[in-house]
């Protein structure tokens with residue numbers, strides 16, 4: 001069977017989120033996807049006043065294809081699943097920079113695994129200009145804490161994925177933010193160490209999906225008081241390499257093809 005690349009590039013992510021919140025992005029940025037925005041706005045019943053963006057690192061589309069039941073906790077709360085194509089290189093800072101700037105790697109400048117603080121306009125800067133209250137909740141040494149550093153938002157650095165989930169639940173419970181970006185990489189760590197389809201790695205997919213489920217439940221409790229866009233949005237996948245380990249960064253479909261889920265709560 002031939003391999004195929006997914007149709008939509010990751011750089012549309014910022015536009016999709018901004019449009020769902022009724023915010024315009026700079027014209028140089030990749031636009032939203034019209035039909036997707038229409039569906040999201042319809043399900044939101046207008047524009048979202050809150051966005052919670054969950055980034056489970058390195059969960060490739062082939063994991064969803066081969067282990068679909070692991071995503072049941074994500075399906076429980078989302079109504080749309082859209083395939084996306086990661087960046088070249090398919091590594092965390094390149095992909096997340098494109099997701100949050102709407103730009104190609106050559107335009108935002110991060111083209112390989114380096115983590116400088118981005119100086120170009122990011123979705124975080126757009127939110128802040130709009131007066132939105134913004135937080136990043138991420139695992140220790142997350143790429144988010146490097147490339148999106150230096151903004152007037154709140155950064156929460158947590159020891160592990162469970163601590164990230166607990167902190168995110170607390171912030172949702174106290175209703176302190178209009179936009180929360182959450183980054184965990186337990187799957188990425190386990191897949192690198194033991195292989196993308198190892199027991200350890202698949203357990204991490206479940207742990208992260210379960211965390212997403214808990215976030216969604218917390219958001220659903222305030223349904224009516226808010227219109228919330230919730231997404232499950234990985235950055236790239238992983239492929240197996242010699243020695244039972246995993247890697248990414250290549251143009252292989254295992255690294256490039258990912259699946260994003262969207263919920264209107």
Ligand SMILES: [Zn+2]
Nearest residue numbers: 057058092235
């Ligand atoms: Zn990554």
